[in-house]
Amino acid sequence: MAFKIESSLLDACALAILNRGDTYGYEITQEMKSAIVISESTLYPVLRRLQKEGLCRTYDQPYQGRNRRYYSITDKGKAQLLEYRKQWNDYKTAINKLMENERGGEND
Amino acid sequence: MTRQEFITTLRDGLKKLPPEEIAAATEYYEEYFDEVLESGEKTEAEILDELGSPKRIAARIRAEYAARILGGEVSALGEKPTTKKKLSAAWWVVIGIVAAPLSIPALIGAMCLLVGAICVLAGLVVAIINIAIAGASAFVFGFVALFDAFSSGIMSIGMGMVAMAIAAAAGFGLFIGVREAVRAIAKTIRNKREKRRIRNLSEESAGRDGWVYVSRPDEDEEAFMREMEADAAEAAALDASELEAPEDATLELEAPEETERGGDNE
Numbered sequence: 001m002a003f004k005i006e007s008s009l010l011d012a013c014a015l016a017i018l019n020r021g022d023t024y025g026y027e028i029t030q031e032m033k034s035a036i037v038i039s040e041s042t043l044y045p046v047l048r049r050l051q052k053e054g055l056c057r058t059y060d061q062p063y064q065g066r067n068r069r070y071y072s073i074t075d076k077g078k079a080q081l082l083e084y085r086k087q088w089n090d091y092k093t094a095i096n097k098l099m100e101n102e103r104g105g106e107n108d
Numbered sequence: 109m110t111r112q113e114f115i116t117t118l119r120d121g122l123k124k125l126p127p128e129e130i131a132a133a134t135e136y137y138e139e140y141f142d143e144v145l146e147s148g149e150k151t152e153a154e155i156l157d158e159l160g161s162p163k164r165i166a167a168r169i170r171a172e173y174a175a176r177i178l179g180g181e182v183s184a185l186g187e188k189p190t191t192k193k194k195l196s197a198a199w200w201v202v203i204g205i206v207a208a209p210l211s212i213p214a215l216i217g218a219m220c221l222l223v224g225a226i227c228v229l230a231g232l233v234v235a236i237i238n239i240a241i242a243g244a245s246a247f248v249f250g251f252v253a254l255f256d257a258f259s260s261g262i263m264s265i266g267m268g269m270v271a272m273a274i275a276a277a278a279g280f281g282l283f284i285g286v287r288e289a290v291r292a293i294a295k296t297i298r299n300k301r302e303k304r305r306i307r308n309l310s311e312e313s314a315g316r317d318g319w320v321y322v323s324r325p326d327e328d329e330e331a332f333m334r335e336m337e338a339d340a341a342e343a344a345a346l347d348a349s350e351l352e353a354p355e356d357a358t359l360e361l362e363a364p365e366e367t368e369r370g371g372d373n374e
Contacts, residue, residue, distance in 0.1 A: 024139070024143070025136055025139060025140060025143070026139070026140055026143035026144065026147075029140075039158075039159075039160070040140065040158065040159050040165075041159065041160065041164065041165040041168050042168070044133065044136050044137075044165075044168075044169065045168055045169055045171070045172035047136075048129075048132065048133075048169070048172060049172055049176060052176055053176075064146065066139075066142055067135075067139070068139065068143075069135065069136070069139060
Protein backbone atom coordinates (compact mmCIF):
# COMPACT_ATOMS: atom_id res chain seq x y z
CA MET A 1 0.00 0.00 0.00
CA ALA A 2 1.23 3.45 -0.86
CA PHE A 3 -0.07 4.95 2.40
CA LYS A 4 1.32 4.07 5.74
CA ILE A 5 -1.26 3.31 8.36
CA GLU A 6 -0.56 5.29 11.46
CA SER A 7 -0.99 3.77 14.90
CA SER A 8 -3.91 5.97 15.96
CA LEU A 9 -5.73 4.94 12.80
CA LEU A 10 -5.18 1.30 13.75
CA ASP A 11 -6.54 2.08 17.22
CA ALA A 12 -9.61 3.64 15.64
CA CYS A 13 -10.17 0.63 13.34
CA ALA A 14 -9.82 -1.84 16.21
CA LEU A 15 -12.23 0.17 18.36
CA ALA A 16 -14.74 0.26 15.51
CA ILE A 17 -14.60 -3.53 15.24
CA LEU A 18 -15.00 -3.96 18.99
CA ASN A 19 -17.92 -1.55 18.99
CA ARG A 20 -19.93 -4.09 17.00
CA GLY A 21 -19.65 -6.59 19.82
CA ASP A 22 -17.19 -8.57 21.90
CA THR A 23 -14.77 -10.61 19.88
CA TYR A 24 -11.43 -12.42 20.10
CA GLY A 25 -7.98 -11.74 18.69
CA TYR A 26 -8.08 -13.92 15.62
CA GLU A 27 -11.44 -12.57 14.51
CA ILE A 28 -10.23 -9.00 14.96
CA THR A 29 -7.22 -9.85 12.78
CA GLN A 30 -9.46 -11.29 10.09
CA GLU A 31 -11.75 -8.27 10.16
CA MET A 32 -8.81 -5.90 9.91
CA LYS A 33 -7.28 -7.91 7.10
CA SER A 34 -10.53 -7.77 5.13
CA ALA A 35 -10.12 -3.99 4.94
CA ILE A 36 -6.43 -3.17 5.15
CA VAL A 37 -3.07 -4.86 4.78
CA ILE A 38 -1.89 -5.56 8.28
CA SER A 39 0.47 -8.08 9.78
CA GLU A 40 -0.21 -10.07 12.89
CA SER A 41 2.71 -8.47 14.65
CA THR A 42 1.02 -5.10 14.23
CA LEU A 43 -2.28 -6.00 15.82
CA TYR A 44 -1.18 -7.38 19.15
CA PRO A 45 0.49 -4.14 20.32
CA VAL A 46 -2.62 -2.24 19.24
CA LEU A 47 -4.90 -4.40 21.35
CA ARG A 48 -2.52 -4.29 24.28
CA ARG A 49 -2.36 -0.50 24.10
CA LEU A 50 -6.14 -0.16 23.94
CA GLN A 51 -6.45 -2.46 26.91
CA LYS A 52 -3.87 -0.62 28.98
CA GLU A 53 -5.40 2.74 28.17
CA GLY A 54 -8.73 1.45 29.46
CA LEU A 55 -10.40 1.68 26.04
CA CYS A 56 -11.16 -2.01 26.06
CA ARG A 57 -11.05 -4.82 28.57
CA THR A 58 -10.58 -8.56 28.23
CA TYR A 59 -12.14 -11.67 29.68
CA ASP A 60 -11.46 -15.35 29.12
CA GLN A 61 -14.00 -17.88 28.06
CA PRO A 62 -13.40 -21.62 27.72
CA TYR A 63 -13.54 -22.80 24.13
CA GLN A 64 -12.73 -26.33 22.98
CA GLY A 65 -10.70 -27.14 26.05
CA ARG A 66 -8.67 -23.93 26.04
CA ASN A 67 -9.18 -20.29 26.76
CA ARG A 68 -10.31 -17.73 24.30
CA ARG A 69 -9.59 -14.13 25.23
CA TYR A 70 -12.44 -11.81 24.35
CA TYR A 71 -12.03 -8.09 23.93
CA SER A 72 -14.82 -5.77 24.93
CA ILE A 73 -15.07 -2.02 24.36
CA THR A 74 -15.47 0.17 27.44
CA ASP A 75 -17.42 3.41 27.80
CA LYS A 76 -14.16 5.27 27.57
CA GLY A 77 -13.42 3.35 24.39
CA LYS A 78 -16.78 4.31 22.94
CA ALA A 79 -16.14 7.96 23.69
CA GLN A 80 -12.73 7.69 22.08
CA LEU A 81 -14.25 6.04 19.02
CA LEU A 82 -16.72 8.91 18.63
CA GLU A 83 -13.82 11.34 18.70
CA TYR A 84 -11.88 9.24 16.18
CA ARG A 85 -14.91 9.10 13.87
CA LYS A 86 -15.28 12.85 13.96
CA GLN A 87 -11.62 13.44 13.26
CA TRP A 88 -11.56 10.84 10.51
CA ASN A 89 -14.51 12.51 8.81
CA ASP A 90 -12.77 15.89 8.87
CA TYR A 91 -9.55 14.35 7.61
CA LYS A 92 -11.29 12.39 4.87
CA THR A 93 -13.22 15.43 3.68
CA ALA A 94 -10.11 17.59 3.61
CA ILE A 95 -8.05 15.06 1.67
CA ASN A 96 -10.88 14.33 -0.75
CA LYS A 97 -11.29 18.01 -1.45
CA LEU A 98 -7.61 18.34 -2.19
CA MET A 99 -7.41 15.26 -4.38
CA GLU A 100 -10.49 16.13 -6.42
CA ASN A 101 -9.43 19.75 -6.89
CA GLU A 102 -6.17 18.58 -8.36
CA ARG A 103 -7.96 16.42 -10.83
CA GLY A 104 -10.38 19.28 -11.81
CA GLY A 105 -7.95 22.13 -12.49
CA GLU A 106 -5.47 20.99 -15.11
CA ASN A 107 -2.91 23.77 -15.08
CA ASP A 108 0.66 23.00 -14.22
CA MET B 109 11.32 -23.27 13.34
CA THR B 110 8.49 -24.87 15.27
CA ARG B 111 5.65 -23.28 17.18
CA GLN B 112 7.48 -24.08 20.40
CA GLU B 113 10.66 -22.40 19.19
CA PHE B 114 8.66 -19.37 18.10
CA ILE B 115 7.13 -18.99 21.55
CA THR B 116 10.48 -19.57 23.26
CA THR B 117 12.21 -16.95 21.11
CA LEU B 118 9.37 -14.51 21.65
CA ARG B 119 9.52 -15.03 25.40
CA ASP B 120 13.28 -14.63 25.32
CA GLY B 121 12.92 -11.34 23.46
CA LEU B 122 10.53 -10.06 26.10
CA LYS B 123 12.38 -11.22 29.17
CA LYS B 124 13.13 -7.68 30.34
CA LEU B 125 9.43 -6.78 30.49
CA PRO B 126 7.20 -7.44 33.51
CA PRO B 127 5.94 -11.04 33.77
CA GLU B 128 2.35 -10.04 33.02
CA GLU B 129 3.42 -8.49 29.70
CA ILE B 130 5.29 -11.67 28.76
CA ALA B 131 2.33 -13.82 29.77
CA ALA B 132 -0.16 -11.68 27.83
CA ALA B 133 1.93 -11.77 24.65
CA THR B 134 2.69 -15.49 24.74
CA GLU B 135 -0.93 -16.31 25.54
CA TYR B 136 -2.04 -14.16 22.63
CA TYR B 137 0.22 -15.94 20.16
CA GLU B 138 -0.57 -19.39 21.58
CA GLU B 139 -4.23 -18.58 21.06
CA TYR B 140 -3.53 -17.30 17.59
CA PHE B 141 -1.86 -20.60 16.67
CA ASP B 142 -4.80 -22.54 18.12
CA GLU B 143 -7.36 -20.45 16.26
CA VAL B 144 -5.71 -20.69 12.86
CA LEU B 145 -4.94 -24.38 13.21
CA GLU B 146 -8.53 -25.12 14.26
CA SER B 147 -9.89 -23.11 11.36
CA GLY B 148 -7.94 -25.51 9.14
CA GLU B 149 -6.92 -22.69 6.84
CA LYS B 150 -3.21 -22.98 7.39
CA THR B 151 -0.56 -25.38 8.59
CA GLU B 152 1.81 -24.58 11.43
CA ALA B 153 4.61 -23.91 8.92
CA GLU B 154 2.42 -21.47 7.00
CA ILE B 155 1.45 -19.60 10.16
CA LEU B 156 5.09 -19.33 11.18
CA ASP B 157 5.98 -18.08 7.74
CA GLU B 158 3.23 -15.48 7.88
CA LEU B 159 4.09 -14.30 11.37
CA GLY B 160 7.74 -13.79 10.49
CA SER B 161 10.58 -13.35 12.93
CA PRO B 162 9.60 -13.70 16.61
CA LYS B 163 12.51 -11.40 17.41
CA ARG B 164 10.90 -8.66 15.37
CA ILE B 165 7.54 -9.30 17.00
CA ALA B 166 9.21 -9.06 20.39
CA ALA B 167 10.88 -5.81 19.34
CA ARG B 168 7.50 -4.34 18.41
CA ILE B 169 5.97 -5.39 21.71
CA ARG B 170 8.90 -3.87 23.57
CA ALA B 171 8.53 -0.69 21.54
CA GLU B 172 4.84 -0.47 22.38
CA TYR B 173 5.59 -1.12 26.03
CA ALA B 174 8.36 1.48 26.12
CA ALA B 175 6.15 4.08 24.46
CA ARG B 176 3.29 3.30 26.82
CA ILE B 177 5.31 3.28 30.02
CA LEU B 178 7.84 6.00 29.30
CA GLY B 179 5.36 8.16 27.45
CA GLY B 180 3.23 8.23 30.59
CA GLU B 181 0.16 7.22 28.62
CA VAL B 182 -0.95 4.82 31.32
CA SER B 183 -1.37 7.50 33.95
CA ALA B 184 -5.14 7.21 33.47
CA LEU B 185 -4.93 3.68 34.82
CA GLY B 186 -3.06 4.79 37.90
CA GLU B 187 0.04 2.97 36.80
CA LYS B 188 2.85 5.48 37.06
CA PRO B 189 6.22 3.88 36.65
CA THR B 190 8.17 7.14 36.96
CA THR B 191 6.85 7.89 40.44
CA LYS B 192 7.41 4.27 41.31
CA LYS B 193 11.04 4.65 40.31
CA LYS B 194 11.45 7.77 42.42
CA LEU B 195 9.69 6.13 45.32
CA SER B 196 11.98 3.16 45.21
CA ALA B 197 15.01 5.48 45.16
CA ALA B 198 13.66 7.26 48.24
CA TRP B 199 13.00 3.91 49.82
CA TRP B 200 16.60 2.91 49.40
CA VAL B 201 17.77 6.01 51.23
CA VAL B 202 15.35 5.35 54.09
CA ILE B 203 16.34 1.72 54.28
CA GLY B 204 19.99 2.73 54.22
CA ILE B 205 19.58 5.10 57.17
CA VAL B 206 17.40 2.78 59.23
CA ALA B 207 19.60 -0.21 58.57
CA ALA B 208 22.90 1.61 59.30
CA PRO B 209 23.55 -0.21 62.63
CA LEU B 210 23.24 -3.45 60.73
CA SER B 211 24.55 -2.48 57.33
CA ILE B 212 27.84 -0.96 58.50
CA PRO B 213 28.97 -4.11 60.35
CA ALA B 214 27.71 -6.09 57.36
CA LEU B 215 29.84 -3.91 55.08
CA ILE B 216 32.88 -4.43 57.33
CA GLY B 217 32.13 -8.16 57.31
CA ALA B 218 31.96 -8.17 53.53
CA MET B 219 35.29 -6.35 53.32
CA CYS B 220 36.84 -8.85 55.75
CA LEU B 221 35.55 -11.65 53.55
CA LEU B 222 37.14 -10.02 50.53
CA VAL B 223 40.48 -9.59 52.33
CA GLY B 224 40.21 -13.20 53.53
CA ALA B 225 39.61 -14.41 50.00
CA ILE B 226 42.65 -12.49 48.76
CA CYS B 227 44.78 -13.97 51.58
CA VAL B 228 43.62 -17.49 50.75
CA LEU B 229 44.48 -16.87 47.13
CA ALA B 230 47.92 -15.53 48.04
CA GLY B 231 48.46 -18.51 50.37
CA LEU B 232 47.60 -20.89 47.56
CA VAL B 233 50.04 -19.18 45.22
CA VAL B 234 52.85 -19.34 47.81
CA ALA B 235 52.07 -23.01 48.54
CA ILE B 236 52.17 -23.89 44.85
CA ILE B 237 55.49 -22.07 44.41
CA ASN B 238 56.89 -23.88 47.45
CA ILE B 239 55.85 -27.27 46.13
CA ALA B 240 57.43 -26.42 42.80
CA ILE B 241 60.73 -25.31 44.44
CA ALA B 242 60.79 -28.38 46.71
CA GLY B 243 60.10 -30.64 43.75
CA ALA B 244 62.81 -28.99 41.66
CA SER B 245 65.40 -29.26 44.42
CA ALA B 246 64.52 -32.90 45.15
CA PHE B 247 64.88 -33.57 41.42
CA VAL B 248 68.33 -31.94 41.26
CA PHE B 249 69.43 -33.47 44.59
CA GLY B 250 68.44 -36.92 43.29
CA PHE B 251 70.96 -36.65 40.45
CA VAL B 252 73.75 -35.61 42.87
CA ALA B 253 72.84 -38.47 45.24
CA LEU B 254 72.78 -41.05 42.40
CA PHE B 255 76.52 -41.63 42.79
CA ASP B 256 76.45 -42.14 46.60
CA ALA B 257 73.17 -44.00 47.04
CA PHE B 258 71.57 -45.07 43.76
CA SER B 259 68.11 -46.12 45.06
CA SER B 260 67.69 -43.00 47.25
CA GLY B 261 68.73 -40.84 44.31
CA ILE B 262 66.14 -42.45 42.01
CA MET B 263 63.44 -42.02 44.66
CA SER B 264 64.35 -38.37 45.13
CA ILE B 265 64.18 -37.77 41.37
CA GLY B 266 60.78 -39.46 41.20
CA MET B 267 59.39 -37.51 44.18
CA GLY B 268 60.70 -34.28 42.67
CA MET B 269 58.94 -34.98 39.39
CA VAL B 270 55.68 -35.82 41.17
CA ALA B 271 55.86 -32.61 43.22
CA MET B 272 56.53 -30.50 40.13
CA ALA B 273 53.61 -32.12 38.31
CA ILE B 274 51.31 -31.40 41.27
CA ALA B 275 52.49 -27.79 41.39
CA ALA B 276 51.95 -27.37 37.65
CA ALA B 277 48.45 -28.86 37.80
CA ALA B 278 47.47 -26.80 40.86
CA GLY B 279 48.90 -23.63 39.31
CA PHE B 280 46.99 -24.21 36.10
CA GLY B 281 43.77 -24.90 38.01
CA LEU B 282 44.17 -21.74 40.07
CA PHE B 283 44.88 -19.69 36.96
CA ILE B 284 41.71 -20.97 35.25
CA GLY B 285 39.62 -20.39 38.39
CA VAL B 286 40.80 -16.80 38.84
CA ARG B 287 40.34 -16.04 35.16
CA GLU B 288 36.76 -17.33 35.18
CA ALA B 289 35.94 -15.39 38.34
CA VAL B 290 37.29 -12.16 36.86
CA ARG B 291 35.35 -12.78 33.67
CA ALA B 292 32.12 -13.40 35.56
CA ILE B 293 32.51 -10.18 37.55
CA ALA B 294 33.35 -8.18 34.43
CA LYS B 295 30.32 -9.61 32.64
CA THR B 296 27.98 -8.68 35.47
CA ILE B 297 29.26 -5.11 35.50
CA ARG B 298 28.99 -4.86 31.72
CA ASN B 299 25.40 -6.18 31.74
CA LYS B 300 24.38 -3.63 34.35
CA ARG B 301 25.91 -0.82 32.32
CA GLU B 302 24.21 -2.10 29.16
CA LYS B 303 20.84 -2.20 30.86
CA ARG B 304 21.21 1.39 31.97
CA ARG B 305 22.22 2.42 28.47
CA ILE B 306 19.15 0.76 26.94
CA ARG B 307 16.89 2.38 29.48
CA ASN B 308 18.30 5.81 28.70
CA LEU B 309 18.02 5.12 25.01
CA SER B 310 14.38 4.08 25.18
CA GLU B 311 13.58 7.06 27.38
CA GLU B 312 15.11 9.39 24.82
CA SER B 313 13.35 7.84 21.85
CA ALA B 314 10.04 7.59 23.65
CA GLY B 315 10.16 11.31 24.25
CA ARG B 316 10.77 11.92 20.58
CA ASP B 317 8.06 9.78 19.07
CA GLY B 318 5.20 7.65 20.22
CA TRP B 319 6.18 4.68 18.11
CA VAL B 320 9.79 3.58 18.41
CA TYR B 321 11.94 0.53 18.36
CA VAL B 322 14.01 -0.24 21.40
CA SER B 323 17.54 -1.42 20.78
CA ARG B 324 18.51 -4.92 21.72
CA PRO B 325 21.06 -5.54 24.44
CA ASP B 326 23.42 -7.74 22.46
CA GLU B 327 23.63 -5.81 19.21
CA ASP B 328 24.83 -2.41 18.26
CA GLU B 329 22.28 0.13 17.19
CA GLU B 330 23.48 0.44 13.63
CA ALA B 331 22.98 -3.23 12.90
CA PHE B 332 19.59 -3.05 14.51
CA MET B 333 18.54 -0.11 12.38
CA ARG B 334 19.78 -1.88 9.26
CA GLU B 335 17.68 -4.88 10.17
CA MET B 336 14.66 -2.68 10.76
CA GLU B 337 15.11 -1.02 7.37
CA ALA B 338 15.34 -4.43 5.76
CA ASP B 339 12.18 -5.45 7.61
CA ALA B 340 10.41 -2.35 6.40
CA ALA B 341 11.46 -3.00 2.80
CA GLU B 342 10.29 -6.58 3.13
CA ALA B 343 6.98 -5.44 4.56
CA ALA B 344 6.54 -2.95 1.73
CA ALA B 345 7.20 -5.68 -0.82
CA LEU B 346 4.69 -7.87 0.95
CA ASP B 347 2.10 -5.10 0.95
CA ALA B 348 2.53 -4.57 -2.77
CA SER B 349 2.15 -8.24 -3.63
CA GLU B 350 -0.86 -8.65 -1.40
CA LEU B 351 -2.55 -5.67 -2.93
CA GLU B 352 -2.67 -7.19 -6.38
CA ALA B 353 -4.89 -10.05 -5.36
CA PRO B 354 -8.03 -8.68 -3.67
CA GLU B 355 -10.70 -6.08 -4.29
CA ASP B 356 -11.54 -4.39 -7.56
CA ALA B 357 -10.11 -2.84 -10.69
CA THR B 358 -9.26 0.53 -9.16
CA LEU B 359 -6.43 -1.06 -7.29
CA GLU B 360 -4.90 -2.27 -10.52
CA LEU B 361 -5.08 1.22 -11.95
CA GLU B 362 -3.19 2.55 -8.97
CA ALA B 363 -0.57 -0.15 -9.02
CA PRO B 364 1.92 1.51 -11.44
CA GLU B 365 1.87 4.73 -9.43
CA GLU B 366 2.58 2.86 -6.32
CA THR B 367 6.10 1.88 -7.30
CA GLU B 368 6.99 5.52 -7.86
CA ARG B 369 5.43 6.72 -4.70
CA GLY B 370 6.43 3.84 -2.52
CA GLY B 371 9.31 5.72 -0.93
CA ASP B 372 7.90 9.10 -0.03
CA ASN B 373 5.26 8.63 2.59
CA GLU B 374 5.70 10.12 5.99
